[in-house]
Amino acid sequence: MTNARQIAFNALRDVHKGAYADVALNRVLQKVSLPSHDRRLLTELVYGSVRRQRTLDALIDQLATKKYHQQPQDLRIIIHLGLYQLRYQERIPASAAVNTTVQLAKENGFSGLTGFVNGLLRQYIRLGEKLPEPLKLPENPVERLGILYSFPDWIIQVWLDELGWAQTEQLCEWMNQTPTIDLRVNPLRASIGQVEEALGSVGILTRRVRDLPLALRLIGSTGGIQNLPGFAEGWWSVQDASAQLVGYVLNPQSGEVVIDACAAPGGKTTHIAELMGDEGEVWGCDRTASRLRKLQENAQRLHLQSVRICTGDSRNLPQFNSRGDRVLLDAPCSGLGTLHRHADARWRQTPESVQELSTLQTELIAQTSKFVKPGGVLVYATCTLHPAENEQVISRFLTDHPHWQIQPPGVDSPLVRYSTPEGWLKVWPHQQNMDGFFMVRLRKTNNCQ
Protein backbone atom coordinates (compact mmCIF):
# COMPACT_ATOMS: atom_id res chain seq x y z
CA MET A 1 0.00 0.00 0.00
CA THR A 2 1.68 3.24 -1.11
CA ASN A 3 -1.17 5.75 -0.97
CA ALA A 4 -0.01 8.58 1.29
CA ARG A 5 -3.58 9.58 2.21
CA GLN A 6 -4.57 6.03 3.18
CA ILE A 7 -1.42 5.71 5.28
CA ALA A 8 -2.14 9.08 6.89
CA PHE A 9 -5.64 7.83 7.73
CA ASN A 10 -4.16 4.70 9.37
CA ALA A 11 -1.75 6.79 11.46
CA LEU A 12 -4.50 9.22 12.49
CA ARG A 13 -6.70 6.35 13.67
CA ASP A 14 -3.88 5.39 16.06
CA VAL A 15 -3.55 8.99 17.22
CA HIS A 16 -7.27 9.18 17.99
CA LYS A 17 -6.91 5.96 19.99
CA GLY A 18 -4.25 7.66 22.14
CA ALA A 19 -0.91 7.18 20.34
CA TYR A 20 1.52 10.11 20.17
CA ALA A 21 1.41 11.66 16.69
CA ASP A 22 5.17 11.21 16.06
CA VAL A 23 5.11 7.59 17.27
CA ALA A 24 2.08 6.76 15.08
CA LEU A 25 3.68 8.42 12.07
CA ASN A 26 7.03 6.67 12.52
CA ARG A 27 5.28 3.34 12.92
CA VAL A 28 3.54 3.63 9.53
CA LEU A 29 6.61 5.13 7.87
CA GLN A 30 8.70 2.12 8.88
CA LYS A 31 6.28 -0.27 7.19
CA VAL A 32 6.41 1.32 3.72
CA SER A 33 8.96 2.71 1.34
CA LEU A 34 7.62 5.97 -0.07
CA PRO A 35 9.16 8.45 -2.49
CA SER A 36 10.24 11.59 -0.64
CA HIS A 37 7.36 13.78 -1.92
CA ASP A 38 4.82 11.21 -0.61
CA ARG A 39 6.66 11.06 2.71
CA ARG A 40 6.39 14.83 2.98
CA LEU A 41 2.69 14.77 2.09
CA LEU A 42 2.02 12.01 4.63
CA THR A 43 3.86 13.89 7.38
CA GLU A 44 2.05 17.12 6.56
CA LEU A 45 -1.37 15.43 6.53
CA VAL A 46 -0.85 13.65 9.85
CA TYR A 47 0.69 16.53 11.80
CA GLY A 48 -1.52 19.14 10.12
CA SER A 49 -4.80 17.32 10.79
CA VAL A 50 -3.86 16.81 14.44
CA ARG A 51 -2.67 20.38 14.92
CA ARG A 52 -5.71 21.92 13.22
CA GLN A 53 -8.21 19.55 14.82
CA ARG A 54 -10.29 22.22 16.59
CA THR A 55 -10.67 24.33 13.46
CA LEU A 56 -11.57 21.27 11.38
CA ASP A 57 -14.13 20.11 13.94
CA ALA A 58 -15.69 23.60 13.96
CA LEU A 59 -16.06 23.31 10.18
CA ILE A 60 -17.77 19.92 10.52
CA ASP A 61 -20.17 21.48 13.06
CA GLN A 62 -20.90 24.28 10.61
CA LEU A 63 -21.28 22.20 7.44
CA ALA A 64 -22.92 18.96 8.61
CA THR A 65 -26.23 18.37 10.37
CA LYS A 66 -24.56 16.17 12.99
CA LYS A 67 -21.87 17.73 15.18
CA TYR A 68 -18.29 16.41 14.91
CA HIS A 69 -18.56 14.30 18.06
CA GLN A 70 -21.68 12.59 16.71
CA GLN A 71 -19.86 11.48 13.54
CA PRO A 72 -18.26 8.01 13.48
CA GLN A 73 -14.61 8.51 14.53
CA ASP A 74 -13.15 7.18 11.26
CA LEU A 75 -15.43 9.37 9.18
CA ARG A 76 -14.41 12.40 11.23
CA ILE A 77 -10.75 11.60 10.46
CA ILE A 78 -11.48 11.28 6.73
CA ILE A 79 -13.29 14.63 6.67
CA HIS A 80 -10.43 16.21 8.62
CA LEU A 81 -8.04 15.03 5.90
CA GLY A 82 -10.20 16.49 3.13
CA LEU A 83 -10.83 19.83 4.84
CA TYR A 84 -7.18 20.11 5.85
CA GLN A 85 -6.08 19.84 2.24
CA LEU A 86 -8.69 22.32 1.04
CA ARG A 87 -7.96 24.88 3.73
CA TYR A 88 -4.20 24.62 4.26
CA GLN A 89 -2.63 22.90 1.25
CA GLU A 90 -2.76 25.39 -1.56
CA ARG A 91 -0.58 23.23 -3.77
CA ILE A 92 -3.19 20.46 -3.85
CA PRO A 93 -5.94 21.20 -6.39
CA ALA A 94 -9.37 21.30 -4.74
CA SER A 95 -10.69 18.63 -7.10
CA ALA A 96 -7.87 16.26 -6.07
CA ALA A 97 -8.54 16.92 -2.37
CA VAL A 98 -12.26 16.13 -2.81
CA ASN A 99 -11.86 13.08 -5.06
CA THR A 100 -9.18 11.42 -2.93
CA THR A 101 -11.21 12.01 0.24
CA VAL A 102 -14.33 10.51 -1.33
CA GLN A 103 -12.19 7.54 -2.38
CA LEU A 104 -10.88 7.17 1.18
CA ALA A 105 -14.45 7.12 2.47
CA LYS A 106 -15.37 4.44 -0.07
CA GLU A 107 -12.39 2.24 0.81
CA ASN A 108 -12.75 2.51 4.56
CA GLY A 109 -16.30 1.42 5.22
CA PHE A 110 -18.27 4.53 4.25
CA SER A 111 -19.30 3.75 0.66
CA GLY A 112 -22.86 4.73 1.62
CA LEU A 113 -21.68 8.17 2.76
CA THR A 114 -19.56 9.25 -0.20
CA GLY A 115 -22.29 11.68 -1.29
CA PHE A 116 -22.25 13.29 2.17
CA VAL A 117 -18.43 13.63 2.14
CA ASN A 118 -18.46 15.02 -1.39
CA GLY A 119 -21.27 17.49 -0.57
CA LEU A 120 -19.62 18.74 2.63
CA LEU A 121 -16.27 19.39 0.94
CA ARG A 122 -17.86 21.07 -2.07
CA GLN A 123 -19.95 23.27 0.20
CA TYR A 124 -16.71 24.39 1.89
CA ILE A 125 -15.19 25.23 -1.51
CA ARG A 126 -18.30 27.25 -2.49
CA LEU A 127 -18.21 29.22 0.77
CA GLY A 128 -14.51 29.95 0.21
CA GLU A 129 -15.31 31.38 -3.22
CA LYS A 130 -17.84 33.79 -1.69
CA LEU A 131 -16.25 34.73 1.62
CA PRO A 132 -12.70 35.65 2.66
CA GLU A 133 -13.14 33.39 5.73
CA PRO A 134 -15.55 30.50 5.19
CA LEU A 135 -15.27 29.45 8.84
CA LYS A 136 -18.00 30.98 11.06
CA LEU A 137 -16.40 32.32 14.23
CA PRO A 138 -18.09 32.84 17.61
CA GLU A 139 -18.47 36.21 19.35
CA ASN A 140 -16.43 35.26 22.44
CA PRO A 141 -12.92 36.54 21.57
CA VAL A 142 -10.98 33.77 23.37
CA GLU A 143 -13.01 31.05 21.67
CA ARG A 144 -12.66 32.94 18.43
CA LEU A 145 -8.87 32.76 18.51
CA GLY A 146 -9.01 29.18 19.82
CA ILE A 147 -11.16 28.06 16.87
CA LEU A 148 -9.38 30.10 14.22
CA TYR A 149 -5.89 28.92 15.23
CA SER A 150 -6.88 25.58 16.76
CA PHE A 151 -5.77 25.89 20.38
CA PRO A 152 -7.67 25.12 23.58
CA ASP A 153 -9.14 28.24 25.20
CA TRP A 154 -6.99 27.87 28.34
CA ILE A 155 -3.74 28.20 26.38
CA ILE A 156 -5.08 31.26 24.53
CA GLN A 157 -6.00 32.77 27.91
CA VAL A 158 -2.53 32.17 29.42
CA TRP A 159 -0.87 33.94 26.49
CA LEU A 160 -3.44 36.74 26.37
CA ASP A 161 -2.75 37.53 30.02
CA GLU A 162 0.92 38.03 29.17
CA LEU A 163 0.93 39.32 25.62
CA GLY A 164 -2.40 40.94 24.70
CA TRP A 165 -4.43 40.23 21.55
CA ALA A 166 -2.12 41.19 18.71
CA GLN A 167 0.90 39.25 19.97
CA THR A 168 -1.15 36.24 21.05
CA GLU A 169 -2.41 35.99 17.50
CA GLN A 170 1.16 36.24 16.16
CA LEU A 171 2.27 33.54 18.59
CA CYS A 172 -0.61 31.23 17.59
CA GLU A 173 0.29 31.67 13.94
CA TRP A 174 3.96 30.96 14.67
CA MET A 175 3.09 27.76 16.56
CA ASN A 176 1.15 26.42 13.57
CA GLN A 177 4.08 26.45 11.18
CA THR A 178 6.32 23.53 10.27
CA PRO A 179 9.28 23.58 12.68
CA THR A 180 12.79 24.40 11.53
CA ILE A 181 15.85 22.32 12.42
CA ASP A 182 18.93 23.82 14.07
CA LEU A 183 22.31 22.18 14.53
CA ARG A 184 24.91 22.82 17.21
CA VAL A 185 28.45 22.31 16.00
CA ASN A 186 30.77 20.33 18.30
CA PRO A 187 33.89 22.53 18.29
CA LEU A 188 35.99 19.65 19.62
CA ARG A 189 35.48 17.78 16.32
CA ALA A 190 34.80 20.40 13.62
CA SER A 191 34.54 24.10 12.89
CA ILE A 192 31.28 25.75 11.86
CA GLY A 193 32.83 26.46 8.44
CA GLN A 194 33.64 22.76 7.93
CA VAL A 195 30.07 21.77 8.78
CA GLU A 196 28.64 24.43 6.44
CA GLU A 197 30.86 23.14 3.66
CA ALA A 198 30.04 19.48 4.26
CA LEU A 199 26.30 20.16 4.25
CA GLY A 200 26.61 22.44 1.22
CA SER A 201 28.36 19.62 -0.67
CA VAL A 202 25.15 17.56 -0.49
CA GLY A 203 22.95 20.52 -1.41
CA ILE A 204 21.81 21.48 2.12
CA LEU A 205 21.60 25.22 2.64
CA THR A 206 22.19 26.65 6.11
CA ARG A 207 22.34 30.00 7.80
CA ARG A 208 24.01 31.17 10.98
CA VAL A 209 21.98 32.24 14.03
CA ARG A 210 22.42 35.55 15.85
CA ASP A 211 24.08 35.31 19.30
CA LEU A 212 24.99 31.64 18.83
CA PRO A 213 28.50 31.13 17.43
CA LEU A 214 28.06 27.41 16.82
CA ALA A 215 24.47 27.24 15.57
CA LEU A 216 23.30 26.57 12.02
CA ARG A 217 19.68 26.65 10.86
CA LEU A 218 18.87 24.24 8.02
CA ILE A 219 16.92 25.75 5.16
CA GLY A 220 14.41 23.64 3.24
CA SER A 221 13.84 19.92 3.60
CA THR A 222 16.73 17.66 4.45
CA GLY A 223 15.56 14.03 4.40
CA GLY A 224 16.82 11.72 7.18
CA ILE A 225 18.90 13.93 9.44
CA GLN A 226 21.16 11.09 10.59
CA ASN A 227 22.32 10.53 7.02
CA LEU A 228 23.71 14.04 6.68
CA PRO A 229 27.50 14.45 6.54
CA GLY A 230 29.19 14.87 9.91
CA PHE A 231 26.47 13.27 12.04
CA ALA A 232 28.15 9.88 12.47
CA GLU A 233 31.51 11.63 12.98
CA GLY A 234 30.12 13.65 15.91
CA TRP A 235 30.59 17.02 14.22
CA TRP A 236 27.20 18.29 15.28
CA SER A 237 23.98 17.61 17.20
CA VAL A 238 20.40 18.66 16.51
CA GLN A 239 19.41 21.28 19.05
CA ASP A 240 17.11 24.28 18.71
CA ALA A 241 18.71 27.70 18.99
CA SER A 242 16.91 28.59 22.21
CA ALA A 243 17.98 25.33 23.88
CA GLN A 244 21.56 26.26 22.94
CA LEU A 245 21.19 29.52 24.87
CA VAL A 246 20.83 27.52 28.09
CA GLY A 247 24.46 26.32 27.91
CA TYR A 248 25.68 29.92 27.68
CA VAL A 249 23.50 31.00 30.61
CA LEU A 250 25.10 28.21 32.69
CA ASN A 251 28.56 29.15 31.33
CA PRO A 252 30.43 26.04 32.62
CA GLN A 253 34.24 26.17 32.88
CA SER A 254 36.88 23.49 32.20
CA GLY A 255 37.68 21.35 35.23
CA GLU A 256 34.42 22.03 37.08
CA VAL A 257 31.87 19.55 38.41
CA VAL A 258 28.54 20.17 36.69
CA ILE A 259 25.34 18.29 37.46
CA ASP A 260 22.54 18.18 34.89
CA ALA A 261 19.61 17.03 37.03
CA CYS A 262 17.08 16.26 34.26
CA ALA A 263 19.44 15.38 31.50
CA ALA A 264 18.02 12.86 29.05
CA PRO A 265 18.34 12.59 26.08
CA GLY A 266 21.36 14.79 26.66
CA GLY A 267 21.11 17.78 24.34
CA LYS A 268 22.27 20.12 27.09
CA THR A 269 24.59 17.68 28.92
CA THR A 270 26.65 17.21 25.77
CA HIS A 271 26.64 20.96 25.11
CA ILE A 272 27.97 21.53 28.64
CA ALA A 273 30.78 19.00 28.09
CA GLU A 274 31.67 20.68 24.77
CA LEU A 275 31.75 24.14 26.39
CA MET A 276 34.10 22.73 29.04
CA GLY A 277 36.47 21.39 26.38
CA ASP A 278 35.53 17.94 27.71
CA GLU A 279 37.59 18.62 30.86
CA GLY A 280 35.95 18.11 34.24
CA GLU A 281 32.96 16.03 35.35
CA VAL A 282 29.52 16.40 33.78
CA TRP A 283 26.86 14.34 35.51
CA GLY A 284 23.73 13.53 33.50
CA CYS A 285 20.98 12.43 35.90
CA ASP A 286 17.49 11.36 34.89
CA ARG A 287 14.83 9.05 36.23
CA THR A 288 14.13 7.42 32.84
CA ALA A 289 16.76 4.79 32.02
CA SER A 290 15.70 4.37 28.37
CA ARG A 291 16.15 8.10 27.75
CA LEU A 292 19.54 7.99 29.49
CA ARG A 293 20.69 5.33 27.02
CA LYS A 294 20.15 7.95 24.30
CA LEU A 295 22.34 10.34 26.30
CA GLN A 296 25.08 7.70 26.42
CA GLU A 297 24.82 7.09 22.67
CA ASN A 298 25.00 10.83 21.98
CA ALA A 299 28.03 11.31 24.23
CA GLN A 300 29.79 8.43 22.47
CA ARG A 301 28.99 9.73 19.00
CA LEU A 302 30.34 13.15 20.01
CA HIS A 303 33.48 11.47 21.51
CA LEU A 304 32.93 13.09 24.94
CA GLN A 305 34.79 11.51 27.86
CA SER A 306 33.69 13.80 30.70
CA VAL A 307 30.02 12.73 30.74
CA ARG A 308 28.88 10.39 33.56
CA ILE A 309 25.43 8.93 33.97
CA CYS A 310 23.25 8.58 37.06
CA THR A 311 19.80 6.99 36.94
CA GLY A 312 17.41 8.10 39.65
CA ASP A 313 14.91 10.64 40.88
CA SER A 314 16.78 13.91 41.30
CA ARG A 315 14.59 14.73 44.30
CA ASN A 316 16.44 11.96 46.08
CA LEU A 317 20.14 11.91 45.14
CA PRO A 318 21.85 13.11 48.34
CA GLN A 319 25.24 11.85 47.06
CA PHE A 320 25.41 15.06 44.97
CA ASN A 321 24.81 17.46 47.85
CA SER A 322 27.32 20.36 47.76
CA ARG A 323 29.30 18.73 44.92
CA GLY A 324 28.36 20.93 41.97
CA ASP A 325 30.12 24.09 40.87
CA ARG A 326 27.11 24.45 38.62
CA VAL A 327 23.77 22.66 38.36
CA LEU A 328 21.34 22.69 35.50
CA LEU A 329 17.68 21.92 36.15
CA ASP A 330 16.07 21.64 32.71
CA ALA A 331 12.77 20.71 34.28
CA PRO A 332 10.01 18.48 32.90
CA CYS A 333 7.33 20.89 31.70
CA SER A 334 4.16 21.30 29.64
CA GLY A 335 6.14 22.29 26.54
CA LEU A 336 3.96 25.25 25.57
CA GLY A 337 7.06 26.78 23.93
CA THR A 338 7.46 23.87 21.53
CA LEU A 339 3.87 23.19 20.45
CA HIS A 340 4.90 23.52 16.78
CA ARG A 341 7.20 20.49 17.23
CA HIS A 342 4.61 18.22 18.85
CA ALA A 343 1.36 18.37 16.90
CA ASP A 344 -0.71 16.73 19.64
CA ALA A 345 0.84 18.44 22.70
CA ARG A 346 -1.77 21.23 22.81
CA TRP A 347 -4.50 18.60 23.25
CA ARG A 348 -2.60 16.53 25.83
CA GLN A 349 -1.79 19.25 28.35
CA THR A 350 -4.49 20.65 30.64
CA PRO A 351 -4.59 23.28 33.40
CA GLU A 352 -4.48 20.34 35.84
CA SER A 353 -1.35 18.81 34.27
CA VAL A 354 0.32 22.24 34.48
CA GLN A 355 -0.44 22.38 38.21
CA GLU A 356 1.02 18.89 38.73
CA LEU A 357 4.15 19.88 36.82
CA SER A 358 4.48 23.06 38.83
CA THR A 359 4.49 20.99 42.04
CA LEU A 360 7.13 18.63 40.63
CA GLN A 361 9.26 21.59 39.47
CA THR A 362 9.05 23.19 42.92
CA GLU A 363 10.20 19.93 44.55
CA LEU A 364 12.98 19.46 42.02
CA ILE A 365 14.45 22.93 42.44
CA ALA A 366 14.29 22.68 46.25
CA GLN A 367 16.27 19.40 46.20
CA THR A 368 18.69 20.03 43.33
CA SER A 369 19.67 23.44 44.74
CA LYS A 370 21.32 21.39 47.52
CA PHE A 371 23.69 19.95 44.88
CA VAL A 372 25.31 23.40 44.48
CA LYS A 373 28.45 24.34 46.45
CA PRO A 374 28.39 27.66 48.34
CA GLY A 375 29.07 30.40 45.78
CA GLY A 376 27.93 28.11 42.94
CA VAL A 377 25.30 28.53 40.26
CA LEU A 378 21.99 26.86 39.43
CA VAL A 379 20.23 27.45 36.12
CA TYR A 380 16.52 26.64 35.97
CA ALA A 381 15.12 26.23 32.46
CA THR A 382 11.92 25.06 30.80
CA CYS A 383 10.59 25.02 27.25
CA THR A 384 7.20 26.22 28.38
CA LEU A 385 5.52 29.63 28.34
CA HIS A 386 3.30 29.20 31.41
CA PRO A 387 4.05 31.45 34.42
CA ALA A 388 2.96 28.73 36.87
CA GLU A 389 5.94 26.64 35.70
CA ASN A 390 8.39 29.51 35.38
CA GLU A 391 8.14 32.83 37.20
CA GLN A 392 5.98 31.43 40.00
CA VAL A 393 8.31 28.48 40.67
CA ILE A 394 11.30 30.84 40.91
CA SER A 395 9.56 33.47 43.02
CA ARG A 396 8.44 30.80 45.50
CA PHE A 397 11.94 29.29 45.58
CA LEU A 398 13.56 32.66 46.31
CA THR A 399 11.08 33.40 49.08
CA ASP A 400 11.78 30.03 50.73
CA HIS A 401 15.57 30.11 50.13
CA PRO A 402 17.00 33.44 51.25
CA HIS A 403 20.61 32.41 50.42
CA TRP A 404 19.87 32.48 46.71
CA GLN A 405 19.59 35.37 44.31
CA ILE A 406 19.01 35.94 40.61
CA GLN A 407 22.08 36.74 38.53
CA PRO A 408 20.91 38.57 35.41
CA PRO A 409 23.12 38.59 32.30
CA GLY A 410 25.75 41.36 32.23
CA VAL A 411 24.99 44.44 30.14
CA ASP A 412 27.56 43.47 27.51
CA SER A 413 26.28 39.88 27.21
CA PRO A 414 24.30 38.98 24.06
CA LEU A 415 21.89 37.24 26.45
CA VAL A 416 20.68 40.63 27.62
CA ARG A 417 18.38 40.70 24.58
CA TYR A 418 16.22 38.01 26.22
CA SER A 419 16.39 39.42 29.73
CA THR A 420 13.40 40.82 31.64
CA PRO A 421 13.47 43.47 34.40
CA GLU A 422 13.30 40.65 36.98
CA GLY A 423 16.55 39.19 35.60
CA TRP A 424 15.15 36.01 34.10
CA LEU A 425 15.29 35.29 30.37
CA LYS A 426 12.27 34.58 28.26
CA VAL A 427 12.30 33.65 24.60
CA TRP A 428 9.01 34.41 22.83
CA PRO A 429 9.01 32.46 19.55
CA HIS A 430 7.13 35.03 17.46
CA GLN A 431 9.67 37.67 18.51
CA GLN A 432 12.90 35.67 18.30
CA ASN A 433 11.98 33.00 15.75
CA MET A 434 13.09 30.12 17.95
CA ASP A 435 11.40 27.73 20.42
CA GLY A 436 9.82 29.32 23.48
CA PHE A 437 12.06 29.07 26.55
CA PHE A 438 12.41 30.33 30.09
CA MET A 439 15.81 30.45 31.85
CA VAL A 440 17.11 31.95 35.03
CA ARG A 441 20.57 31.88 36.57
CA LEU A 442 20.61 31.74 40.37
CA ARG A 443 23.63 32.12 42.63
CA LYS A 444 24.00 30.63 46.10
CA THR A 445 25.71 33.02 48.52
CA ASN A 446 29.14 32.01 49.84
CA ASN A 447 28.24 31.97 53.50
CA CYS A 448 25.73 29.15 53.55
CA GLN A 449 25.90 25.36 53.68
Ligand SMILES: C[S@@+](CC[C@H](N)C(=O)[O-])C[C@H]1O[C@@H](n2cnc3c(N)ncnc32)[C@H](O)[C@@H]1O
Ligand atom coordinates in the same frame (compact mmCIF):
# COMPACT_ATOMS: atom_id res chain seq x y z
C1 LIG B 1 12.92 18.67 29.47
S1 LIG B 1 13.39 17.03 29.56
C2 LIG B 1 15.15 17.18 29.60
C3 LIG B 1 15.79 17.46 28.27
C4 LIG B 1 17.30 17.44 28.35
N1 LIG B 1 17.81 18.35 29.35
C5 LIG B 1 17.94 17.77 27.02
O1 LIG B 1 18.35 18.90 26.78
O2 LIG B 1 18.06 16.87 26.18
C6 LIG B 1 13.03 16.63 31.22
C7 LIG B 1 13.59 15.32 31.69
O3 LIG B 1 13.32 15.25 33.10
C8 LIG B 1 13.21 13.89 33.43
N2 LIG B 1 12.58 13.82 34.78
C9 LIG B 1 11.29 14.05 35.12
N3 LIG B 1 11.13 13.95 36.44
C10 LIG B 1 12.35 13.68 36.98
C11 LIG B 1 12.83 13.48 38.30
N4 LIG B 1 12.02 13.55 39.35
N5 LIG B 1 14.14 13.21 38.48
C12 LIG B 1 14.98 13.13 37.40
N6 LIG B 1 14.57 13.31 36.13
C13 LIG B 1 13.28 13.60 35.92
C14 LIG B 1 12.44 13.28 32.30
O4 LIG B 1 12.68 11.89 32.22
C15 LIG B 1 13.00 14.06 31.10
O5 LIG B 1 14.02 13.32 30.49
